[in-house]
Amino acid sequence: MKRKSTAAPANGALRSLADLKPDPNNANKGTTRGRALLHTSIREYGFGRSVLVDKHGQLIAGNKTVEAAGESGAPELVVVQTDGSQLVVVQRTDLDLSDSAARELAIADNRVTEVGLAWEPATLKSLQESGANLEDFFRPPEWAKLLNASEDVVADETLPEMECQPFEHHDYIMVVFRDSHAWTRACDLLGIRREGVTLGGRRKIGIGRVIGADRLFEILDGKRKK
Amino acid sequence: MITPAIALVCMSRRRARTWPRQSGRFFPEATLCVAEEERDEYHGLTKRELLLHPNNVTGIGPVRQWILDHVSSPLVYMVPDDIVGAYGLTGTYANHIAPPLIWDLLVNTIECAEAAGAHLCGFNQAWDVRKFTPLQPFNLNGWVDGPMGVVGRELRYDPKLKLHADTDFALQHLRKFRIIWQDNRFAFAHDRWKQAGGNAVNRTKAAHDVEFAYLHRKWGAHLRTRWAKGTFISKISVERRQHGTDML
Numbered sequence: 001m002k003r004k005s006t007a008a009p010a011n012g013a014l015r016s017l018a019d020l021k022p023d024p025n026n027a028n029k030g031t032t033r034g035r036a037l038l039h040t041s042i043r044e045y046g047f048g049r050s051v052l053v054d055k056h057g058q059l060i061a062g063n064k065t066v067e068a069a070g071e072s073g074a075p076e077l078v079v080v081q082t083d084g085s086q087l088v089v090v091q092r093t094d095l096d097l098s099d100s101a102a103r104e105l106a107i108a109d110n111r112v113t114e115v116g117l118a119w120e121p122a123t124l125k126s127l128q129e130s131g132a133n134l135e136d137f138f139r140p141p142e143w144a145k146l147l148n149a150s151e152d153v154v155a156d157e158t159l160p161e162m163e164c165q166p167f168e169h170h171d172y173i174m175v176v177f178r179d180s181h182a183w184t185r186a187c188d189l190l191g192i193r194r195e196g197v198t199l200g201g202r203r204k205i206g207i208g209r210v211i212g213a214d215r216l217f218e219i220l221d222g223k224r225k226k
Numbered sequence: 227m228i229t230p231a232i233a234l235v236c237m238s239r240r241r242a243r244t245w246p247r248q249s250g251r252f253f254p255e256a257t258l259c260v261a262e263e264e265r266d267e268y269h270g271l272t273k274r275e276l277l278l279h280p281n282n283v284t285g286i287g288p289v290r291q292w293i294l295d296h297v298s299s300p301l302v303y304m305v306p307d308d309i310v311g312a313y314g315l316t317g318t319y320a321n322h323i324a325p326p327l328i329w330d331l332l333v334n335t336i337e338c339a340e341a342a343g344a345h346l347c348g349f350n351q352a353w354d355v356r357k358f359t360p361l362q363p364f365n366l367n368g369w370v371d372g373p374m375g376v377v378g379r380e381l382r383y384d385p386k387l388k389l390h391a392d393t394d395f396a397l398q399h400l401r402k403f404r405i406i407w408q409d410n411r412f413a414f415a416h417d418r419w420k421q422a423g424g425n426a427v428n429r430t431k432a433a434h435d436v437e438f439a440y441l442h443r444k445w446g447a448h449l450r451t452r453w454a455k456g457t458f459i460s461k462i463s464v465e466r467r468q469h470g471t472d473m474l
Contacts, residue, residue, distance in 0.1 A: 018385065030443060032444065067384075067386075070382060071381065071384060072382070073380070157446035158446055158447045159445070159446060159448060161401060162397075162400065162401055162445075162448050162464055163465065164467070167468065168466070168468070169466070169467050170367075170404065170405050170466045170467065171467060172342075172364060172366075208338060209337075210337075210338040210339075210341035212341060212342065212343060
């Protein structure tokens with residue numbers, strides 16, 4: 001058999017994330033925390049690994065990565081076609097292993113895999129029954145333990161990055177103006193302006209405005225100094 | 227592509243007959259977004275050109291994302307096609323709101339959201355004035371559906387979710403931007419789940435269950451769902467206030 005590999009931009013078959021089909025029989029159902037860590041890793045360090053698809057674009061490995069990529073913006077695809085005889089190397093030109101970011105990515109890569117793994121016993125069993133040889137990957141006691149494991153109650157897990165962070169607090173104060181002079185004076189002091197709106201050709205009317213705390217403190221501090 | 231400062235897009239499917247007396251009454255200036263195969267049915271219902279999406283784009287998540295991908299305005303409102311009422315909830319009785327005040331309300335709300343650092347805004351989901359809490363005119367950590375505004379394009383809808391994409395989208399915003407902006411003083415009434423058309427083609431009990439299971443795996447304890455009185459209730463559990471500082 002003639003073996004070849006070509007590195008090329010996304011071809012006609014695989015142009016966007018939508019062309020990558022998830023594996024309906026993925027035996028790793030994933031975990032809430034794993035998904036959260038994966039999001040953090042992609043956001044902080046970018047993509048560290050490739051994903052693997054079959055000749056039809058069906059995902060073999062990387063289902064969660066593709067999910068996360070879709071949610072955090074659709075990255076450009078680089079498709080490398082190979083028959084498995086060559087090792088595909090992803091070279092990050094922006095990273096240097098002597099930098100902390102590269103080291104952190106190395107930890108993130110392993111940790112996301114570790115935390116994000118949750119086998120689906122029923123899927124594994126069905127794969128085995130359909131002829132897949134899984135004996136090399138699970139010793140008999142491990143296999144027995146896995147099939148007898150109860151379902152994880154993932155719904156009780158919370159995501160660390162969704163939690164209220166130290167001192168994080170979102171709140172608001174409403175200020176009511178009783179006459180137009182007070183309103184225009186406040187708009188002047190706080191730098192609030194009317195904005196033109198193109199749809200309908202009219203200008204907006206005053207129903208309320210929001211000003212961020214940083215801007216408010218900036219203005220108040222400026223006034224105090226005077 | 228349409229490029230006003232704020233785009234107002236109404237998604238509709240197989241409701242050309244009811245649209246003029248439902249959402250069309252409240253959003254006469256909206257751009258209608260429908261499937262290509264329904265071009266003739268919706269032709270002439272608004273002054274604006276139709277925004278036609280491919281026929282195979284169906285479900286909340288895919289359609290909303292298609293709109294965000296094909297409308298270049300930085301601020302986009304997406305409204306459903308089953309609106310039957312618009313109300314202000316701050317009085318003893320719900321006050322009816324009509325155009326052009328509705329447009330002013332939409333503009334003001336999305337600008338408030340942007341100024342507050344939120345990238346997603348919407349309104350009270352209950353149009354019963356008795357459920358309005360005067361001490362909480364704005365909500366910063368819930369989820370919104372119905373008419374909803376999106377600031378920018380930093381997050382994407384999950385294409386797998388044809389029913390509960392809005393819940394997921396709000397949670398994504400809470401994760402990244404920490405807050406959403408929900409103006410509880412106003413609400414839009416829907417003729418929800420009673421009509422043919424719309425998203426009815428995707429809606430089954432089994433499909434709800436599949437999406438809830440997926441969302442629970444994805445968001446864990448931050449999303450609570452339950453079936454009650456023949457429908458489902460989704461509640462987001464994301465704390466955004468430090469305890470003990472609510473009333474100084």
